[in-house]
Structure formats: structure tokens, C-alpha cells
Amino acid sequence: GAGVSQSPSNKVTEKGKDVELRCDPISGHTALYWYRQSLGQGLEFLIYFQGNSAPDKSGLPSDRFSAERTGGSVSTLTIQRTQQEDSAVYLCASSLGSSGSYEQYFGPGTRLTVT
């Protein structure tokens, strides 16, 4: 079946502009994660959604970052007033459940470049 998809694959934006990144998880997956990966670095947790529960936003680096998940499926990550340090690959992952025992399926990521 289809895996996790993300769009756009690449986004170049000017400093100060807002951007929206989209994630389509695998159908039936109730848990959805957003991560940020800077060049050559590890994965930085941003936010987690599980079903209809309140999201865990503890990883969001500033109030310029927000995310929502509509209907328990598609998610969008919004970055307002982008800064150059926001440049990174943003990865979305989904899993069958909220327990840490489920493997995460990652999308191809969105490469964001802020000029």
C-alpha cells in the first residue's frame, strides 16, 4: 500500500514568510510525528498526535511553529515568519498506535531552505 507522503518535497522561501508543510500518513495509522533534521544531524522531535487526544507539542522550538491534524489523518506543520535557522528537512512519521512499541514509517521529508 501507499506509504507516508509529504509535500512539497522542496520549499525555498524568503526570511519572514510563512510556510505550510503537509503530511499524509498511512491509512489507519493513529499516531503521527513531526521531526526536524538539520544537515548531517539527528532527528529532533517536534510534535506528536494520537487520535483525538491533545497533541504533545513539547518539542516545538518556538511559538512560530504550529501543527494540526484534521480528521485524524492529514497533518500540516506551519512555520510563521521563517528564519534562516529553520532551514532543515522536516520529516513526518506515522505508526499504528501510540505505544512506543510500534515502528514508525517515515515520509520522504520536505527540504526547507530559508534565504
Next chain:
Amino acid sequence: GQQVMQIPQYQHVQEGEDFTTYCNSSTTLSNIQWYKQRPGGHPVFLIQLVKSGEVKKQKRLTFQFGEAKKNSSLHITATQTTDVGTYFCAGPRYNFNKFYFGSGTKLNVKP
């Protein structure tokens, strides 16, 4: 706070040599997962370890979970160029909804 450290950061080996990466957590983990990210790609799940002292093998890859469930290792026997990539360990936070990924070990295999 909980941290997952991974060493080494980089490893360059000649094809056929062995490779090991180590993962250490500051707190006890309920389970640990390993992922591989090829250059330019996204992380792909390799395996999960749950039990204290557990050892699992996948062909040339051997995964271990420490007795105290605070550390883990991935060992590759006789590396091949297809093993090139970054290997991450990941452990869930106590309430399972936040995963801590290690910083990764980047493996380069020279043919």
C-alpha cells in the same frame, strides 16, 4: 531530561571489516528501536528490542539490548557497500508518545 547518546559519530571502514555502534540512555527504556537512513533518504525501521539482555540477528546485523535496558548496540559483520548510511537508535519516553532519537552513527564503507 531523558537523553539518548550514540557513539561513534562517524565510522569509516574497509569493505569486509566489522562495525559497531553504541546507544546509551540516561534512563531505563521500555524498548529500543533501530533505524537506518541511506544518504538522501529517510529513516527506515530495522528492528525493535524489548527484553532485558535481548539479542536479535538479521543476516549480518546483530542487535543487543543491555541487561539494565539503558544501552544497546548494533554490530555489522563483514560490512558491504550497501551498509552505507546513518544508523539511529530510538527509545520512547516513559509515557510512550515522544521518541528520543540518538544522534546517529554515519557509516562509510570503502570498496
